[in-house]
Amino acid sequence: MIKLLGDSYDQIDGSEAGRSKAKSIINYLSPLADYAESRNYYYLTNPDNAGLNPRQVQVHGAVSILDLKKRTIESLYGFYGDEWVMITLDSFK
Numbered sequence: 001m002i003k004l005l006g007d008s009y010d011q012i013d014g015s016e017a018g019r020s021k022a023k024s025i026i027n028y029l030s031p032l033a034d035y036a037e038s039r040n041y042y043y044l045t046n047p048d049n050a051g052l053n054p055r056q057v058q059v060h061g062a063v064s065i066l067d068l069k070k071r072t073i074e075s076l077y078g079f080y081g082d083e084w085v086m087i088t089l090d091s092f093k
Helices: 002-007 016-026 041-045
Strands: 058-067 072-079 085-088
Touching: 016 058, 016 072
Parallel strands: none
Antiparallel strands: 058 072, 072 085
């Protein structure tokens, strides 16, 4: 994951493409990972996931991406098939 972050350093920013790249990397071990070498690692090695569609696997806690300049937090929680949720922190200026 560190190598992926280093290789993508100039591609991760507040744009839609930059946020998409960050989500792809942060989900490195998720059952829906973009990386073939890691996609099934957590999904197949955890007996609690037996018989579940990867989109039905529970996110334990939350996965979040912060943009400190734009004051936003984008998070995935619930299940891996759920949509990401974004909040802005404009009132904390």
